[in-house]
Amino acid sequence: MTTWRPRLQKIPPLWWQAGLLVLAILLPLPLNDYYRAVLWRTGLYAILGLSLNIIVGYAGLFQLGHAAFYALGAYTSALLNLHFDIPLILTWPASILVAALFGYLISRPILHLRGDYLCIVTIAFGEVVRLALVNNIFGITGGANGLSGIDRPVLFGLVLRSPIHHYYLVLFFLVLTLFAVRRLENSRLGRAWMYVREDETAAEAMGVNTTRVKLLAFVLGSGWAGMAGALYVARVPVVSPDLARFIESVIMFCIVVLGGTGSIPGVFVGTLGMITLPEIFRFLKTWRDAWMGVAMVAMMIARPEGLWPSRRIRMEIREEE
Amino acid sequence: MALLAIRNLTKRFGGLTAVDYVSFSVNEGEILGLIGPNGAGKTTIFNLITGIYTPTEGEIYFNGHRIAHPPLGSRRLVTPIWWLQWLPVRSVRERWNDLRILRPHEITELGIARTFQTIRLFKNMTVLENVMAGVHHRTRAGVWGALFRPPAQREEERFTVAEAEQYIRFMGLSEYRDELAKNLPYGHQRRLEIARALAARPRLLILDEPAAGLNEQETMELMDLIRQIRDSGITILLIEHDMKVVMGICERIVVLDYGKKIAEGTPEEVQRDPRVIQAYLGEEEA
Numbered sequence: 001m002t003t004w005r006p007r008l009q010k011i012p013p014l015w016w017q018a019g020l021l022v023l024a025i026l027l028p029l030p031l032n033d034y035y036r037a038v039l040w041r042t043g044l045y046a047i048l049g050l051s052l053n054i055i056v057g058y059a060g061l062f063q064l065g066h067a068a069f070y071a072l073g074a075y076t077s078a079l080l081n082l083h084f085d086i087p088l089i090l091t092w093p094a095s096i097l098v099a100a101l102f103g104y105l106i107s108r109p110i111l112h113l114r115g116d117y118l119c120i121v122t123i124a125f126g127e128v129v130r131l132a133l134v135n136n137i138f139g140i141t142g143g144a145n146g147l148s149g150i151d152r153p154v155l156f157g158l159v160l161r162s163p164i165h166h167y168y169l170v171l172f173f174l175v176l177t178l179f180a181v182r183r184l185e186n187s188r189l190g191r192a193w194m195y196v197r198e199d200e201t202a203a204e205a206m207g208v209n210t211t212r213v214k215l216l217a218f219v220l221g222s223g224w225a226g227m228a229g230a231l232y233v234a235r236v237p238v239v240s241p242d243l244a245r246f247i248e249s250v251i252m253f254c255i256v257v258l259g260g261t262g263s264i265p266g267v268f269v270g271t272l273g274m275i276t277l278p279e280i281f282r283f284l285k286t287w288r289d290a291w292m293g294v295a296m297v298a299m300m301i302a303r304p305e306g307l308w309p310s311r312r313i314r315m316e317i318r319e320e321e
Numbered sequence: 322m323a324l325l326a327i328r329n330l331t332k333r334f335g336g337l338t339a340v341d342y343v344s345f346s347v348n349e350g351e352i353l354g355l356i357g358p359n360g361a362g363k364t365t366i367f368n369l370i371t372g373i374y375t376p377t378e379g380e381i382y383f384n385g386h387r388i389a390h391p392p393l394g395s396r397r398l399v400t401p402i403w404w405l406q407w408l409p410v411r412s413v414r415e416r417w418n419d420l421r422i423l424r425p426h427e428i429t430e431l432g433i434a435r436t437f438q439t440i441r442l443f444k445n446m447t448v449l450e451n452v453m454a455g456v457h458h459r460t461r462a463g464v465w466g467a468l469f470r471p472p473a474q475r476e477e478e479r480f481t482v483a484e485a486e487q488y489i490r491f492m493g494l495s496e497y498r499d500e501l502a503k504n505l506p507y508g509h510q511r512r513l514e515i516a517r518a519l520a521a522r523p524r525l526l527i528l529d530e531p532a533a534g535l536n537e538q539e540t541m542e543l544m545d546l547i548r549q550i551r552d553s554g555i556t557i558l559l560i561e562h563d564m565k566v567v568m569g570i571c572e573r574i575v576v577l578d579y580g581k582k583i584a585e586g587t588p589e590e591v592q593r594d595p596r597v598i599q600a601y602l603g604e605e606e607a
Contacts, residue, residue, distance in 0.1 A: 180468055187467030187474075188460055188481070195443055195454050202441040205371055207429035207458030207521055216464060 021175065028167050036163035038279045040235065043170035044228055045275045049255035049267035050177050051224035056253065057262030057310075058190060059217035060197030061111075062119035065126030067248035069099040069222040072129065073229025074239045078147045079140060081233075088153040092230045099226020100219045107218035111211055114200075126249050133241035146240030153234045166235040173231060177224065181264060184220075193217055251275075258299065260306025269308045323382075324349045324556050325370070325433075325525055330379035330389075332365055339365040341580035342379070347525065352547065352557045354571035358600060361577040363560045364438055367529055370558075371435050372425040384524065386431055392422050430458050434523035436514040438530045438560070444503035448494055448513055451502050452485035455520025459484075485520055492516040492546070508539040512546075519550065526550060528559040532566045544570050568592070576600070 028036045048070060055063045073095035080091040110121045136143035153160045153169075160166060184190050192213045195203035204210050233239055242248075255274045259266030273295075281288050299307070323346035332340040340362040347353045355363050368374045369389055370381055381389040397403040406417045423431075434455070443451050460481055466474035489495055492512045497505055502513060511531060518526055531547070532540045540563065547570055551557050561567045567574060568588045576584040576591055578600040584591050591597055 183470065184464075184467050188457065188462045188478070189464060189467050191450060191453060192457060194446060194450075195457075198443040198445060199441050201373065202437065202443065203454065204425040205373075205429060205435055205437075205441075206454040206517060207426045207434075208454065209424070209426045211424075220464065 024171055028164055033163050036167055038276060040163055040167045040170055041279065042271055042276045043167065043174050044231055045255060046268055046271045047174055047177050047228045048225055048252050049271055050181050050264065051221045051228065052252050053256050053262065053267055054181065054184065055217050055221040056256050058185065058193040059214055061214060061217065062115060063122045064119050064249050064253055065122035066225055066252045067244050068126040068129035069103060069225040070229040070248070071133065071244035072102055073099045073226025074233045074243055075133065075141060076226065077230040077233045078150050078239045081150050082147060088151055088234055089155065092227065095226045095230035096223045099229065100223030103219045103222025104215065107215060111214050123246065126244060126246060130241050130244035133244060144241060146238060148238045150233060150237035152237065160234065169234065170231055173227065178264065189213070189216065258306060260309030263306065263308055263310035266306050266308040266310065323347065324384060325558070326382040328380045330366065330369060330381065331377045332369060332374060333377045338580050340369065343577065343582045345575045345582060345585055347556060347558050349556055350551070351572045352551050352559070352570055354567045354574040355558065355560045355577065356567055356574060357577035362580040363577055364529060367435060367527055367560065370527065371433060372423055372428045375422055383431060383433060387419060388423055388428050388431065426458065429521055432524035433527060434518035434521040435527040436518050436529055436531060440510050440514055442502040442510060442513060445501060447499050447501055448489060448497045449485055449499060451513060452488050452516050452520045453481050455517045456481045456484045458521060488516045488520045508535050511535065523555060525556045525558060528557065530560050530562060532561055532563045540566060
């Protein structure tokens with residue numbers, strides 16, 4: 001244990017990053033379509049987890065309505081394609097913008113709320129979005145049945161149909177996301193998020209515009225969830241209000257918390273625990289959910305900081321004991 | 322010339338009047354001490370100056386700007402400029418800027434930095450990262466800069482680190498540069514708070530009980546440092562209970578008791594003032 005760790009740390013990060021990427025590229029090749037679809041789902045939720053991690057992990061804001069932005073991105077992509085015949089790929093920027101705009105509008109008036117109060121408002125917003133979609137708002141969302149008949153995305157003349165295409169598409173966006181969040185983390189903005197999370201009053205007194213910084217976390221996180229929604233539509237040409245269900249938000253929140261809030265590897269561990277394993281153990285049926293609950297309770301007692309926490313958050317949580 | 326002018330400042334919390342029509346000013350380049358028994362309203366005044374609270378009555382001027390005044394409250398409905406605040410017209414903007422309540426970070430940008438009575442460092446961040454917080458408002462990089470790291474942004478990051486290191490050195494914390502703030506000895510944590518405030522390049526530095534919890538040796542060093550900071554051109558306003566510090570470095574002293582100003586003057590004048598003696602020793606004489 002103690003001898004191999006320093007040796008591993010001597011390997012330059014670029015090497016193991018490249019190694020992981022090659023592994024991710026080769027992984028689906030020997031698998032059948034079902035497991036390729038599971039991998040696709042894992043990648044999609046990792047993107048969602050990383051986007052939520054900006055809000056919950058970096059800025060320390062509770063957000064339990066993240067699925068609403070995911071759904072908004074999916075519906076934007078679907079509606080633009082259905083009504084205006086815009087190729088799916090060209091609708092993606094619009095998905096990001098619409099989700100980010102809603103992120104801005106919803107968070108602007110509530111950012112002065114702290115902790116659990118903020119959490120309640122975000123839950124309510126998630127439900128508002130879901131019910132608006134169910135009630136066929138403006139007569140365009142197709143009510144409880146949702147929308148169907150959406151085109152397949154076409155990339156350089158290649159129609160993306162099979163699970164492996166979509167896996168590579170999601171993988172591309174996942175790598176992009178990783179690149180972006182790592183850069184955000186180690187920047188002036190990333191530090192400002194950490195100042196706000198550690199001590200908001202002190203951050204404000206040092207000249208950090210806390211409202212602006214928190215708003216940016218919300219807008220970036222929501223916008224990127226919209227992108228994930230568009231990626232969902234790219235593979236599943238049917239969207240329904242189920243995308244914005246509360247349980248979806250809870251799953252995303254758990255992905256962030258289970259692996260360790262604020263930690264990038266933690267998001268992957270969380271996705272593995274919340275998405276991949278339940279999918280693989282599908283044959284256990286409802287026992288799966290029961291075990292899930294037991295595992296969560298056990299984890300909160302034994303390891304409240306998450307399975308692969310960031311160095312800082314572990315200290316923040318253990319301190320309060 | 323008065324750098325900071327406080328006029329009839331009043332703060333009520335429900336029925337409790339924490340600060341009661343207090344007026345005084347801080348002159349450019351001096352060290353002014355604010356003293357008084359516990360609960361006299363000293364920290365409340367600091368919170369009013371730095372924008373954490375808004376006053377119930379009265380105003381505070383800093384370097385010609387009005388930085389604190391009572392909020393409009395329900396009067397905003399009959400205030401035309403409140404309705405027009407969104408207009409991108411220069412005269413409207415100017416009048417609204419005069420009327421609106423400044424946020425704490427805007428006051429810091431104007432040139433006031435502070436430390437806290439109970440140390441409020443970013444505990445799980447390194448000394449360097451803590452001091453970099455002070456440089457935050459002097460740099461500009463946003464999302465674009467973070468994602469694409471253009472040369473200007475890299476230059477700015479180098480500037481931030483260099484600035485922070487300069488203040489770490491000044492406060493004698495160089496050897497702790499990469500240590501977590503919470504692992505520092507208590508006295509060093511106090512110094513780190515001052516370093517962080519200095520990194521914001523203030524014109525007025527507000528210190529809330531900087532010597533609390535320090536030993537004799539550390540207190541002497543701190544007094545030296547405060548003098549050095551003043552000599553570098555920064556005006557200092559401080560709250561302190563340690564009379565040796567107050568009498569030793571302050572040029573003028575304002576004494577508060579039950580939210581009211583009861584005396585103002587040089588340390589000698591204040592020490593002779595019968596009302597001050599009564600406020601501090603009254604219980605023993607009774």
